[in-house]
Each structure stands twice: as C-alpha cells, then as structure tokens.
C-alpha cells in the first residue's frame with residue numbers, strides 16, 4: 302500500500318515519476334496537476350524553483366537551476382500536493398523547563414506579537430544569545446493553532462544539531478529531519494527541520510518558516526534559495542530570520558518596515574563576547590615549521606591542558622599544518638575536519654567528548670556548534686575565505702559556557718586588513734551596547 306504521507310504537504314513532484322493511480326489519489330486529495338513552466342509578466346519560469354528559463358524553447362529544454370533535485374523538462378507536468386492538513390490537538394506541546402533571560406523574554410514577546418500579525422521578523426542575536434530557546438514558544442504557539450512549521454538552515458550541520466533538541470522539547474509532535482544526505486524519507490510532519498535547498502520541493506506548504514543562519518553560505522546571494530523561502534510559505538503566514546550577522550538585504554527590509562526586528566546584544570549568561578587578540582606574524586605559518594610565536598601558544602595550551610579550535614582558510618593549508626603539528630607535538634591529540642570529510646560529525650563528537658584536545662577545521666565549523674571551554678585560534682585570518690561575518694562567528698565559538706565565559710580568541714595574520722578590523726570593531730560595538 303502506498304503511504305500517502307510521503308507525498309502530501311505542498312510537495313512538488315514530476316508527474317511522470319508517479320503512477321497514474323497514485324496521481325489520481327493525490328488529485329482527489331486536492332493535488333494540482335500543472336505544467337512545469339509558468340508565464341509571469343512575459344517571462345518563462347520553472348514552476349518548481351521559479352528561476353527564469355530562456356525565452357526561446359529548445360528541443361530538449363529543461364531547468365538547469367534545480368536539476369540537482371531531479372531533471373524537469375519543460376514538457377513535463379508537475380503534481381503539487383495539498384498542504385491543507387489539520388494536525389491533531391495534543392495535551393502538551395512544549396516540554397521545557399529552562400528559564401529565559403529578560404532579554405530572551407523580550408525577544409519572545411516580540412516574536413509572538415509578529416506571529417499574531419503574520420509579520421516577518423528578524424532576530425538579530427549575538428552568538429551565544431540563546432536564539433534557539435527563543436523560538437520554542439513561537440513554535441508552541443503555531444502548534445497550538447494546529448499549524449505547520451519548517452525550521453531551515455543553509456548548513457546541514459546546523460540542522461543535525463537542531464533536530465534532537467527539538468525532538469526533546471516537543472516530544473509528542475511529529476518532527477522530520479530532511480536533507481540531501483539524510484536517510485529519512487520525506488513524510489508529512491508538523492515540524493520539519495531541513496536544509497534551505499529542500500524548500501525548492503515545496504509550494505505554499507508552511508505557516509511558519511524559520512530560517513536560521515540566514516547570512517550563511519550557500520544562502521547568501523543565492524536567488525533560487527531566496528525564491529524557495531518565499532514560495533514554500535503559505536500566503537498568510539510568517540517567516541522568521543535568525544542571525545548574529547544579518548545580511549544587508551534583510552536589514553534594508555527592516556529599515557523599510559517590511560520586517561520587524563528583535564535585537565539581543567547580550568549572551569544568555571550575561572557576559573560579554575570574547576574580544577579577539579590580534580597578532581601579526583612576520584613569517585608564514587608554515588615557514589620552517591610552525592612559527593615561534595605560535596609555538597609559545599601551543600606550549601601554553603599543552604601546559605594548561607586547554608582545549609583548542611584552530612581555523613584555517615583552506616583544506617591544503619590545514620593539512621600542511623596538521624603534518625607539522627604531529628611532528629612538533631607527537632603527544633598532542635587532534636582531529637581535523639572540513640566540508641569534504643565524511644567522518645566530520647563523528648570527529649566533532651570526539652572533540653565534544655574530550656577524546657581529543659584539539660580540532661583543526663575550515664570555516665565549516667564557524668557556526669552552529671557549541672563546545673564548553675575552548676580557546677579559538679584563526680590562522681591566516683587575513684585570507685579571503687575569512688569574511689568579517691565569518692570572523693565574528695568564529696570568535697563566537699568561545700566563551701559560550703557560563704563558567705568559562707572568558708575563553709580566549711586569537712587572530713594570526715600577515716596583514717591587518719579590513720575584515721579583521723571590521724570584525725573586531727563590531728564585536729567591541731556589540732559589547733558596548735550591553736553596557737549602555
């Protein structure tokens with residue numbers, strides 16, 4: 302028997318992939334069968350991803366933008382399933398005993414207010430402000446209204462961290478985790494945690510859409526993904542953006558009054574953000590091994606049994622450094638991770654469980670991960686891969702625990718450039734706002 306839940310909920314299918322009986326069954330349940338291209342203001346758009354197709358149809362014409370989700374020829378039909386699901390009422394929705402700070406409570410109040418008015422909202426919260434806890438009451442309100450919620454991030458690691466936290470606090474609600482590599486097959490759930498890419502497969506599906514880390518790669522500047530956010534939400538609904546470093550385009554909308562704003566300058570434990578120490582290195586980090594000033598730092602780390610995150614601009618630089626590290630400090634236990642590493646999650650877990658003392662990483666771990674008591678180093682902080690935003694996020698990995706709020710952050714570079722200057726300036730600015 303077909304499990305219809307695997308199809309329902311505003312999902313977009315290439316009709317030819319579904320057999321005719323199933324198509325008819327879904328149509329009886331309110332699905333719409335439609336052409337894969339639509340005409341809007343004289344433009345030909347792909348109905349699935351809403352990107353512009355060339356005006357002159359070719360013989361074998363297909364949408365190249367969303368081809369990663371399965372090829373759609375312009376001659377294909379799409380089947381868009383119904384999202385008119387009424388979810389069952391539950392006795393208890395939110396099962397969380399944590400306490401919100403006064404600042405978080407203010408943010409929650411503003412979020413719920415925006416929810417009542419179907420108003421898009423930005424939560425601009427410094428790293429470690431506790432923005433995830435702030436969305437719990439919002440999700441609860443939507444669940445009570447029997448609505449459907451999607452929580453999305455451009456980063457799969459962020460989704461994977463978020464999913465068990467939500468399962469724990471909403472134990473009786475159906476929750477799914479969907480991303481390109483997940484083993485879980487899509488099925489209709491009241492809460493869906495997924496990568497932003499997955500939204501391309503939906504149309505008018507969610508009442509509340511929460512986008513975490515909205516400034517992060519690959520969402521930043523990606524037109525298709527921004528379109529996907531727009532079209533996957535129901536017409537009457539709410540989109541929430543969460544960010545510690547919001548992009549200009551969203552701040553512009555705040556300025557124009559299209560999006561309301563909550564600002565949280567303070568970390569949940571009330572201590573300031575660690576301000577980076579800046580170090581100019583005269584020699585390359587790999588010049589005759591590890592730079593003497595860095596060696597002093599490593600001795601400090603070794604002598605005090607400190608845990609350390611070291612960020613690198615690229616995989617080759619990281620790998621070269623890892624070799625030297627092994628040579629100089631054979632007793633130091635460390636792992637290295639990058640976007641290409643298949644064992645990434647496992648290695649991050651090893652570091653979290655203190656099985657290793659040091660983790661070497663590219664910008665892949667710049668956000669969405671929380672460790673207790675770590676010193677953070679950035680090597681080649683002047684490399685183009687480290688934008689102002691990414692340096693702020695990286696510095697935000699330190700001092701997240703109440704007990705160890707003053708973890709140190711060190712930037713090492715050859716040239717003190719604009720991005721380093723701007724990142725340090727913004728962190729100091731945010732700390733000053735709290736004192737006011």
Ligand SMILES: [Zn+2]
Pocket residue numbers: 347348349350351352364365366367368373
């Ligand atoms: Zn497309």
